[in-house]
Amino acid sequence: MLAVGLFPSGLSTDDLKELSYLAMVPENWKVIMKRLTRNPAEIKTLNNDIEDQQALQEQWDNQTDYQLLTPGNYFWVVISKNAAKETLHYQPAQFVNKFIDSDLRAEVASLNFFKLRYLTLLSLSMIKRLKGLYAYHEKVIEHSCISNHGLWMYREDNIFYKGYIKDKRHYTYIDEFQEGPKALDANAIRKVFEAHESNFLSCLESETILSIIKSDGN
Amino acid sequence: MDLIEIAWISIPTIYKLFAASQAGARDLCLRTLKMVDDLEYRELKLTILRAKLHLFLAALHLHDKSENMNTNAVENINHELDSVSKLQEEIEKDEVNMALNHHITFTKAYLFYKIRIGRFLQNEKPNKKKHFMKKSEEILQMIKQCDDFLGPLGEFYDVERCKLAILSSKIALRSLKTRRGIEVKITERIKQAIGVFNVYNLKRLEISANYQFAKIRFK
Numbered sequence: 001m002l003a004v005g006l007f008p009s010g011l012s013t014d015d016l017k018e019l020s021y022l023a024m025v026p027e028n029w030k031v032i033m034k035r036l037t038r039n040p041a042e043i044k045t046l047n048n049d050i051e052d053q054q055a056l057q058e059q060w061d062n063q064t065d066y067q068l069l070t071p072g073n074y075f076w077v078v079i080s081k082n083a084a085k086e087t088l089h090y091q092p093a094q095f096v097n098k099f100i101d102s103d104l105r106a107e108v109a110s111l112n113f114f115k116l117r118y119l120t121l122l123s124l125s126m127i128k129r130l131k132g133l134y135a136y137h138e139k140v141i142e143h144s145c146i147s148n149h150g151l152w153m154y155r156e157d158n159i160f161y162k163g164y165i166k167d168k169r170h171y172t173y174i175d176e177f178q179e180g181p182k183a184l185d186a187n188a189i190r191k192v193f194e195a196h197e198s199n200f201l202s203c204l205e206s207e208t209i210l211s212i213i214k215s216d217g218n
Numbered sequence: 219m220d221l222i223e224i225a226w227i228s229i230p231t232i233y234k235l236f237a238a239s240q241a242g243a244r245d246l247c248l249r250t251l252k253m254v255d256d257l258e259y260r261e262l263k264l265t266i267l268r269a270k271l272h273l274f275l276a277a278l279h280l281h282d283k284s285e286n287m288n289t290n291a292v293e294n295i296n297h298e299l300d301s302v303s304k305l306q307e308e309i310e311k312d313e314v315n316m317a318l319n320h321h322i323t324f325t326k327a328y329l330f331y332k333i334r335i336g337r338f339l340q341n342e343k344p345n346k347k348k349h350f351m352k353k354s355e356e357i358l359q360m361i362k363q364c365d366d367f368l369g370p371l372g373e374f375y376d377v378e379r380c381k382l383a384i385l386s387s388k389i390a391l392r393s394l395k396t397r398r399g400i401e402v403k404i405t406e407r408i409k410q411a412i413g414v415f416n417v418y419n420l421k422r423l424e425i426s427a428n429y430q431f432a433k434i435r436f437k
């Protein structure tokens with residue numbers, strides 16, 4: 001709940017899968033989501049037997065979040081569906097974000113670090129894919145990380161570069177597929193950017209960054 | 219800090235590509251610069267990040283068609299480049315300083331070229347425009363300086379060297395003094411640039427270099 005609450009414009013199924021792959025959210029995030037969005041009637045019918053509970057969990061594990069969860073307004077999150085892609089979008093309630101910001105900043109410092117790491121990878125994979133699609137071309141005077149030569153190259157001893165960029169064929173789901181139905185075109189990438197715009201902006205808050213630096217010490 | 223070093227240039231870049239207006243990317247970059255200053259950490263990587271962000275802003279001003287009609291744009295670009303020069307005082311690493319010297323001088327040379335061909339300061343009166351006008355020889359001299367800055371730097375700066383070749387060719391072809399006898403050196407450099415841009419898969423620059431090569435051949 002905290003991890004989703006840190007992203008003011010929410011996360012999609014694809015984002016959560018990626019975050020899980022990067023070990024930034026638990027592997028069983030679908031099951032957790034299911035537990036956190038059950039209505040009282042559903043809870044009443046639950047059998048407390050441990051074996052039954054385990055069987056239920058296995059059943060949940062085999063389903064996608066699109067099959068498992070019901071879109072709607074929940075206490076802490078609004079879940080909407082994208083029928084074309086058979087994915088869900090999780091938008092945390094505003095109070096969750098405000099509460100984390102005002103009362104839990106120190107506690108979520110490590111999660112904020114994960115968030116910054118993920119959104120950096122997301123932005124880099126968008127840039128990589130746009131270049132691959134020839135949707136954006138480097139100019140004579142470019143001065144941005146579109147360039148990957150000279151001054152704009154990553155430092156070889158940069159820890160983030162070594163761990164998440166160097167020798168990686170793709171950074172996130174954005175640049176994972178070059179062809180086929182799952183390959184994203186420039187319009188699809190723009191939509192991902194628009195869906196994450198507030199998330200990107202939230203990476204530029206002084207207090208959040210200072211809390212990350214204090215907790216990480218690096 | 220290693221994450222910040224990459225994050226705070228990649229996020230403004232993605233805004234530059236997608237934000238509704240260039241002003242959106244500029245505001246975000248200014249906000250990022252303020253944050254780096256607020257961190258109060260004096261590390262080389264953060265100083266270089268600040269320099270990169272100032273260069274990023276200079277490029278935004280240079281390519282923003284809505285604002286490059288008047289002298290404000292030139293002043294803004296010069297202001298950003300001056301900020302980079304000031305930051306160089308904090309950088310002891312020769313290689314970085316040489317690269318920054320190149321970027322400052324090359325951006326200025328490109329700006330003067332744009333003014334010279336009338337793609338900048340369209341709304342200004344001729345006498346004001348004249349104030350910013352440089353002769354072709356002076357711009358070529360600036361490019362020569364860039365070559366000197368890049369001289370000791372390695373192959374990772376080949377793309378920058380090839381960009382210099384494109385601008386040299388453009389200027390030489392436009393100048394009455396030089397267009398008759400385009401130097402063999404410029405022709406050779408353009409030929410090399412086509413190959414380098416191809417290797418780096420920089421299609422727009424490769425096409426631009428091919429176009430320059432064709433123009434030289436037709437002279």
